[in-house]
Amino acid sequence: QTVVTQEPSFSVSPGGTVTLTCGLSSGSVSTSYYPSWYQQTPGQAPRTLIYSTNSRSSGVPDRFSGSILGNKAALTITGAQADDESDYFCVLYMGSGISVFGGGTRLTVL
Amino acid sequence: EVQLVQSGAEVKNPGESLKISCKASGYSFTNYWIGWVRQMPGKGLEWMGVIYPDVSDTRYSPSFQGQVTISADKSISTAYLQWSSLKASDTAMYYCGRQGLLNEVDYWGQGSLVTVSS
Numbered sequence: 001q002t003v004v005t006q007e008p009s010f011s012v013s014p015g016g017t018v019t020l021t022c023g024l025s026s027g028s029v030s031t032s033y034y035p036s037w038y039q040q041t042p043g044q045a046p047r048t049l050i051y052s053t054n055s056r057s058s059g060v061p062d063r064f065s066g067s068i069l070g071n072k073a074a075l076t077i078t079g080a081q082a083d084d085e086s087d088y089f090c091v092l093y094m095g096s097g098i099s100v101f102g103g104g105t106r107l108t109v110l
Numbered sequence: 111e112v113q114l115v116q117s118g119a120e121v122k123n124p125g126e127s128l129k130i131s132c133k134a135s136g137y138s139f140t141n142y143w144i145g146w147v148r149q150m151p152g153k154g155l156e157w158m159g160v161i162y163p164d165v166s167d168t169r170y171s172p173s174f175q176g177q178v179t180i181s182a183d184k185s186i187s188t189a190y191l192q193w194s195s196l197k198a199s200d201t202a203m204y205y206c207g208r209q210g211l212l213n214e215v216d217y218w219g220q221g222s223l224v225t226v227s228s
Contacts, residue, residue, distance in 0.1 A: 001172060001173075034212050034213040034214070036212075036213070036215070038155070038215070040155070045205055045218045045219065045220055045221050046147075046155065046205065046218055047218075048214060048215060048216055048218070051210065051213075051214030051216070052213075052214065055212070057214075087154070089154060089155050091157065091214070093213040096169065097160055097167075097169030098157075098169055098171060099157045099213060100171070101147075101154060101155045101156055101157050102154075103154050104154040104155065
């Protein structure tokens, strides 16, 4: 079964830039996987940040951006703020209506 | 305004059945896939499956195939997730989500907490 990989944790300084990645246990991520990214704070429903690799959802600040870096999808946060401290999940579309979540990255801003 | 409103928290005994719901409004229910996501306590999000309500075409993650049933009633714009025999390991928060045109979840329900304990 396909495994979607993410860094378990990451830290960034306030005002800094961080790039989180989303890969595959076997193979490369491309735009054909329609990578999407979600932010979740404790006790809250997820919030959709990025879809189809690099499209921002309505109301998402432009300091959040998506891309393909090498063989992975990437979420870059530029000018990190304290309230960016959250869990971040990527999703890859595998075809035939099936999607898979990555394990998530816990981002600390300190 | 698109809204997905889920049914409330449930506490069940192992072996009992359960059906939770997700009522959609603000868009044409039959024209979008709608799916379910599990989050076990302290864990990440897991994609369970989706349904296209117009024709009830349903797709399941291999991990959840045979473990749950996803259905929809297009007459009342409501999707369902059901179990025939709950286990303690089904204890989790369950979110419904509308799948947008580029395979993203573009709208989320507020979550339904299911607790299975004897």
